[in-house]
Amino acid sequence: MNKNVLLIEDDKAMSDLIVDYLNDFNLHCTSFLHPKDAIDELNKNKNFDIVVLDLMLPDMDGFDVFKKIKSIIDIPIIISSARGDIGNKIHGFELGAEDYLAKPYEPRELVLRIEHILKKASTDKIKIGDFIIDKKSKEVIVDDFSVDLTKIEFEIFMFLVENANRISSREDILNNTSLESDTKNRTIDMHISNIRYKIGDDSKNSKYIKSVWGVGYKFIG
16 A cells, blocks of 8 residues: 655755655655745645655754654654764654655665564554544544543553453453552442543443443454
8 A cells, every 4th residue: 555755855856756666666755845835735635645845944943843743643754864973863863753765866865765664563553343443543533533541541441452352350450451459349449430431432232342241341443
């Protein structure tokens, strides 16, 4: 399946070269010469998997563009720049860059780095039933809505998901999360109740988390 790359590069010859090269590797690349145009596109269309960002851009500093992108969407960013000194690299990584590729470089190297980052990102995300779960950011999305789970709720939910279609006892939940060892059953039940409420599950007619009387719970995946 094609992955979508957003390229922000003001050197047209370089931009055209990268676009053609990435497309040969099933990386669908949309390029912009001006950062403001790229930001406008990102505000309308968030269907990108990764950004390749030059730092030396017209009207806006590349690091400011970086911050703006991250304020719109949490997406992996590779900085691609002739500003290859250690100070710029450190600043880029401090801002959260996934990689920093100093120009000049071979396009094949860019492809390899993109593929590595996207492969790593894919292992952080799980799709099960109606849910998309990002283990890295601890975000749960159901029906395109983000669910605001607490830390312990996320741990319990993940344990149930990872043991989908199997019965998990309250003791199993206790031993596989950061709940205190003396946590009462009713406290675990309360956490389950809160999770159900947040994901839109009905305890009387459960679609996702079913109660198993006298034993525990089962996530239906």
